[in-house]
Amino acid sequence: MTVQGPADRASATPRRSGDQVAALTAELRAQIISGELRPGEPLRQELLADRFATSRMPIREALRVLESEGLVVLVPHKGAAVAPLDPAELKEVYEMRVAAETLALRRTIPELSNAQIDRAERIQDRAEAAGMAGFGALNRLFHTTLYAPCGRPRLLAHIAGLIDVADRYLTFTAGALDYRDRSHREHRALLAACRRRDEATAVDLLGRHIAEAGETLLRYLQESPRTGRGD
Amino acid sequence: MTVQGPADRASATPRRSGDQVAALTAELRAQIISGELRPGEPLRQELLADRFATSRMPIREALRVLESEGLVVLVPHKGAAVAPLDPAELKEVYEMRVAAETLALRRTIPELSNAQIDRAERIQDRAEAAGMAGFGALNRLFHTTLYAPCGRPRLLAHIAGLIDVADRYLTFTAGALDYRDRSHREHRALLAACRRRDEATAVDLLGRHIAEAGETLLRYLQESPRTGRGD
DNA sequence: TTTTTCCATATTGGATCCAATCTTGAGAAC
DNA sequence: GTTCTCAAGATTGGATCCAATATGGAAAAA
Numbered sequence: 367m368t369v370q371g372p373a374d375r376a377s378a379t380p381r382r383s384g385d386q387v388a389a390l391t392a393e394l395r396a397q398i399i400s401g402e403l404r405p406g407e408p409l410r411q412e413l414l415a416d417r418f419a420t421s422r423m424p425i426r427e428a429l430r431v432l433e434s435e436g437l438v439v440l441v442p443h444k445g446a447a448v449a450p451l452d453p454a455e456l457k458e459v460y461e462m463r464v465a466a467e468t469l470a471l472r473r474t475i476p477e478l479s480n481a482q483i484d485r486a487e488r489i490q491d492r493a494e495a496a497g498m499a500g501f502g503a504l505n506r507l508f509h510t511t512l513y514a515p516c517g518r519p520r521l522l523a524h525i526a527g528l529i530d531v532a533d534r535y536l537t538f539t540a541g542a543l544d545y546r547d548r549s550h551r552e553h554r555a556l557l558a559a560c561r562r563r564d565e566a567t568a569v570d571l572l573g574r575h576i577a578e579a580g581e582t583l584l585r586y587l588q589e590s591p592r593t594g595r596g597d
Numbered sequence: 598m599t600v601q602g603p604a605d606r607a608s609a610t611p612r613r614s615g616d617q618v619a620a621l622t623a624e625l626r627a628q629i630i631s632g633e634l635r636p637g638e639p640l641r642q643e644l645l646a647d648r649f650a651t652s653r654m655p656i657r658e659a660l661r662v663l664e665s666e667g668l669v670v671l672v673p674h675k676g677a678a679v680a681p682l683d684p685a686e687l688k689e690v691y692e693m694r695v696a697a698e699t700l701a702l703r704r705t706i707p708e709l710s711n712a713q714i715d716r717a718e719r720i721q722d723r724a725e726a727a728g729m730a731g732f733g734a735l736n737r738l739f740h741t742t743l744y745a746p747c748g749r750p751r752l753l754a755h756i757a758g759l760i761d762v763a764d765r766y767l768t769f770t771a772g773a774l775d776y777r778d779r780s781h782r783e784h785r786a787l788l789a790a791c792r793r794r795d796e797a798t799a800v801d802l803l804g805r806h807i808a809e810a811g812e813t814l815l816r817y818l819q820e821s822p823r824t825g826r827g828d
Numbered sequence: 829t830t831t832t833t834c835c836a837t838a839t840t841g842g843a844t845c846c847a848a849t850c851t852t853g854a855g856a857a858c
Numbered sequence: 859g860t861t862c863t864c865a866a867g868a869t870t871g872g873a874t875c876c877a878a879t880a881t882g883g884a885a886a887a888a
Contacts, residue, residue: 385673386842387661411870421843423654426871427661430618434665436751442616443849443870458749461704465696473692518689520667524755617872642840652873657841674840674879 390418390428398437398448399502399530401537409438409446435527437534453587456535460580463528467576468569470513470521475565477515483560486511490557494550501546502533508553512560532580539586549579621649621659629668629679630733630761632768640669640677666758668765684818687766691811694759698807699800701744701752706796708746714791717743721784732777733764739784743791763811770817780810 397403409429411422418425429446432438439449489511493504506529513522539545552575559568625645628634640660642653649656660677663669670680720742724735737760744753770776783806790799
């Protein structure tokens, strides 16, 4: 009857936490989106386990989740790799963003308070002040903040996943000054329409904004085709 | 407590390893959609491992994937359960289906051959002949066959996931004769518009068809609120 | 009787171990 | 010199083992 009190193993490993997988997934996701893990780069389980000071097991589960998000490619008995960039996927994802985000905006506007619009506008202020660094993150935050009041968790999660994928392409392009400038102007116009509660105009502006961003990114990608295929 | 010694699997199971997880995920997904595993039902790892004659490990990965599809709820240290049915989710998913499927149809029509329309029509013939049994599966097949030519794998996968979730609710309702009848009529009208390559009408019909199906299901669900919360 | 405490048990989370498969490169055959 | 074969190493897939946490119920206290 050895009573093993919790005080026993307070020695070395702080590894008492519950959900390792969630943290790992988030970290890997961030590194893939930022380009720190480059498109096509192989993801060896043992290596990642070492890097995150854990075992292969939670890594494996995290890779499964990231695969279902389209950020990782898994080939049986061959291993995992960061999903390559693919112009066709870029087009597709931006089409889907238009569909999903215009739906979200339509459902948001009836619920939209001035306070919420102010919040989005302050984020836009920061985005314009920030320059290239953090453009992706603040751009994303602007969109998601705007749609938050619609109260549709599943739709919002879907949009977040689409933006994750889209931001991988944005990394190659956010340096383009003219692209950022136009994006900022379009955000301001969108906010103005929201203040007037002019749903038709707002939805139209948002749809064009996203679609044109996608086309611009596509042009950049095809000019410098670093698809990261690794071959 | 099945003691599976190493000697066991040398003889009986040719357990040639491949991707066990994919098969398990598919099987569990099917059982959840069909209602064989009921909403709210707890999913014990050991039990599932026994049932599928495998170990807990691939089960765990499969549950992760199903969670990201919204079919399973995972609570740390508590376990997995079939996701409960939720009228709010039903509404949301059908809104998303309208957005995603009308997009798919718009992109399909320019690519649509008569052979492809014939194929969808034959599926519709079978659906009308089949009656209640298999309504869900054939209904789904009709939709996915129609959109297949659009050549957008990511969009199609997204739609498939939405239909997975939607079909869970359909299980409670497919018995309603009037619902099926109207669905069949609307499918025929949609096919006619596709044959004329009348995109505007086809998209409009499809949007209404999905939206009204969602509303009907919502009414049924609220009349007999078997949300399967399990409490 | 009711409530609280605490321990035994069930179950999940993570680590390690073994088997299956893929990859690579040295050596043989042509 | 080139190509084929096959064996050793690398890497993933699956099974088992141990640790951590949650759950349920008996015993103790009120």
